Amino acid sequence: MPYRKTALPVALLALALTAGCGGGDGGDDAKSPAKPSPSATEALAPGESVTGKVAEDPGTVTYAIAAEKVDVGTEAEARKAVSEPEKAKGLVLATAHVTYTHRGGPALTDSPEVGDGTTLFADGQRGAILIGAAEDAPGCEDPYDVESWKQGESHTFCETYLVPAHAKNVEVHWAEEDGEPHIWTFAGA
Template identity: 50%
Template sequence: MPRPSVALRLGAPLAVLPLVLTACNGKDGDTGAAQQATTRAKPSPSTSTSAPLTAGDSIAGTVKEDNGLVTYSVAAQQLTFGTQAQAKAAVQNPADAKGKVIATVRVRYTHQAGPTVTTSTNADDATTVWAEGQRGTILLNSPTNGASCDDPYDIASWKTGQSHTFCEYYLLPATAKKAEVHWSEDGGRPYVWTFAGPGA
């Protein structure tokens, strides 16, 4: 599966990627076209694969990697929020971030079974963050890439039993009382972790 040409790296030019849904849940595709599109969000799926999950709860799911199927344990560990001023400073057009904050999600993936992953992983492709029934706008780059976050593009050998924590960054409404982290297997209904929102 193709990967974005720009990874989440400290110091990279800041850009907001409006939501353009693709086979990889909107994280891949033509960045130039996406930046010209109007920011839109798809309604949240009405049903979940599991009972409600909270921070740290883990589920097992299978992901198609380049060299075969891998089973991962997936746990959304944390969802934190910045300020509206930080959100405006992080985008090229401050109007795009009006009334919004940056949400940072940390998800831990543990390789449970399958071949060693020797190229950039697809494990995090299906991770998204939602609020008020709409998917947040993903930030292709972030003002900060925390020390607790691994870079999925730097993984050269991910073996059974090893874990990595990946971070993603979204714009969410500052008034949202509740936020959700979604992850799903290919074509499956999402697993949903519920967190207090920035307006709680």
């Protein structure tokens, strides 16, 4: 199911403004548009799976990764979700739902790191992540609650970002550490 509008539960959260979405720390990486290199993986359809390896505790795990959907909220919800509502003007919440399946390697003994490779872009600009916003979203699991993740098991983790309200497209990026991103494209609103 591509990019869809939905109501999201919101709470006052700390806003990590790292993108060109209206302020932040000025980090070059956050302001740079998505520029896949020639060796980057081609665009993937929603739900299409790729394989990646992640250094987990106690060893390297092979995962199947699939960005399933992106739920998009309203501007009013975005303003309610941040501690400084004026910084959310013209922005909406976008929650990426990504399913990870343990395909090989040891069972995890600590919280998974696989979700750390996920980012969300809208119209070529990286969104501003909202820390802790997705754990309560329907269909999302908190990675800190996953214990002893074994081969064959799947979990869906979510990341919520602030993106421009009228973005034409949204992309979910996932990459191995220092790797080129796999990119799932979702149509805009």
